[in-house]
Amino acid sequence: MRCVIVDDEPLAREEMQELIKEVSQMEVVGVFSNALTTMEFLKEHQADLIFLDIEMPMVTGLEFAAQLPKQILTIFTTAYSQYAFKSYELDAIDYLLKPIDKARLEKAISKAEAYKRLLSDDTEKNIVQSNTSDFLIIKSDRRFHRLNFNDIRYIEGLKDYVVIYTGSQKLITAMNLKTIHQKMPQHLFIRVSKSYVVNIDYVDSFDHHNVYVGESEIPIGEVYKKDFFKMYSGGSLNPEE
Structure with a gap:
């Protein structure tokens, strides 16, 4: 993979370069101090991934990320x-979060590499084909897969794709999170953020910020928090307490 580093702090840029070299074989193709010069670079050069600071002058990292092409992670x-x-x-x-932990960075890079591989495997044809009251049939990696609803732990949205996680596999299909959620039992699956739908039966624990499904830590969005607390506890828990 080819990556770009964007940070207005020189020391932070240097440290990130060194950490990336230590934990991966990723190629750093550009290092920049602001979003504007990065955008000019990307008009002429290819990158798969951007390590992006948020509080920067002129254009913030959040504003810049919203303008990036969909294929750039x-x-x-x-x-x-x-x-x-x-x-x-x-x-x-x-x-x-800075200071960036080496093990945490390695995990993030591994996740990005996994998504890159998944998205390159003819995913434009991986559409949901049908559904019943008990299972969902999707096409992924040139095969049709029957997924029992009870086996699906959670679903993660990534741009125009979703990744479906079961206990033994993860499958990607070209569909947005809202659409696939509508095809699933609403009493069992709940939207907890813009990017995640979880199977309520697999929630091991939660707090005011995250849902924990096995070893996965899933953020709860403020817009979805009230409905999650109500569904999970039958209204006995108050998300404001």
């Missing part, structure tokens, strides 16, 4: 945690 790198929910609304691959 984004990992936000920032010292501020308050932008996390907004980053998921922009379909970011991950959100890393």
